[in-house]
Amino acid sequence: MKKVIFITLSLLFAGSLYSQGYQWQTEVEKIDKEAFYKIDLQPKIVGKLNTQFSDIRIKDGTGKDVPYFIEKEPFSVTKRVFKEYDVVKKIRWRNGATVLVVENEHKDTINNIQLQIKNFDVRKHLELAGSDDYNNWYTIKEDYTFHSANGHHTTSEVKSLNFPYTDYKYYRIIIFDCFSLPINVMKIGYFDTYQEQGKFKKLEAPVLTRFDSTETKQTYIKVNFAAIPYFDKLTIKVDKPAYYYRNAKICFKHTDKKGRTYYEVEDYITLNSNSDFTIHFSDFQHKEFYIVIDNEDNPPLENVRVEAYQLNRYLITHLESGKNYKLVFENENIYTRPNYDINHFKYKIPDDIQLLTTGSITSIQYKTTKKVITSTLWMWGAIAVVALLLGYMSYKMITEMQNTKQDGNV
DSSP, X not given: OHHHHHHHHHHHHHHHHHXXXXXXXXXXXXXXXXXXXXXXXXXXHHTTSOTTSOSEEEEETTSOEEOEEEEEOOSEEEEEEEEEOEEEEEEEOTTSOEEEEEEOTTOOOEEEEEEEEEOBOSOEEEEEEEESSSSXXXXXXXXXXXXXXXXXXXXXXXXXXXEEEEOOSEEEEEEEOTTSOOOOEEEEEEEXXXXXXXXXXXXXXXXXXXXXXXXTTEEEEEEEOXXXXXXXXXXXXXXXXXXXXXXXXXXXXXXXXXXXXXEEEEEEEEEETTSOEEEEEEEEOOSEEEEEEEOTTSOOOBSOEEEEEEEOEEEEEEEOTTOOEEEEEOOTTOOSOOOOGGGGXXXXXXXXXXXXXXXXXXXXXXXXXXXXGGOHHHHHHHHHHHHHHHHHHHHHHHHHHHHHHHHHHO
């Protein structure tokens, strides 16, 4: 009897032993040299990950883990770029001063000029003037002083001339070298700052189910994605009418204990014909939500379309040539990201590393063959069998005790 109970309990908990493992895999593009690489994650991969994005691994041909870290494109980032000027003239005046004239060809509005100078350790005085015709010069700033140039671990340093915003076509820099030899100015330019927008991938179109209510004067649009969308940008487009202005809301549908339907508002929005509506989120995790549009006394909007976009995600890793690599992902038993040494060196990895793509996604078959025994009916059936066996054993013991007692009385 004990053996039967043991076998039943073993079957009951066997499911937890066999259910572990990754569900999907995809091959990584082959490489021809050892280096750092950026593996592009398609939305179909991202949609199968948990909310921590932790259940994904890079495997080599032997099945060993390859360290990585995940990087996501920012919505926007401020960047600085050095724009070099053409040096129109470089002369030395009789008093020993060095004169440099540069051309601001497009008459950009600037407030700084940068000089890349070979390292030096003397004091130099400078002044700056501007002109639009190269003949009439106007003072911008005087009494600049460079004390030295000592680039850290380099043979040059960038020195800055800052001044109020101007848009002259020509700038004249005078470096007074009366008491020493001239300094070596290698390049002249300026730093321009600009906003670089993050790169997005468009998700597969969701399924839209629409209902126009004449009673509430509202349009209800159910938006349903096949997987967790993790989108960062949502765009709503409308074809007709030509002019419209409607209040709306993005919300989630719920049912209370009494079976009544209500909507939890995520965000209030306004749809109007001036432009397509766009709203930003961060890894939106709901597969299903509703757009509720207030029509008031107007006819419902026609051909409402929804487009969702994910900011690009990458796995940054170091790969060796001559090896094959693949990604495995979606594992219900993994909750936290791996702790790799590469996380401590991410800022030393160049930004312009090669981008790798992945192939088609295929399922890992071992789980489907072993998952059968994790059926809920199986578990409840096993519990019922154990309960019946325990009840039978208890009944038998009580009966034997009563029979023994009666035999003793006789």
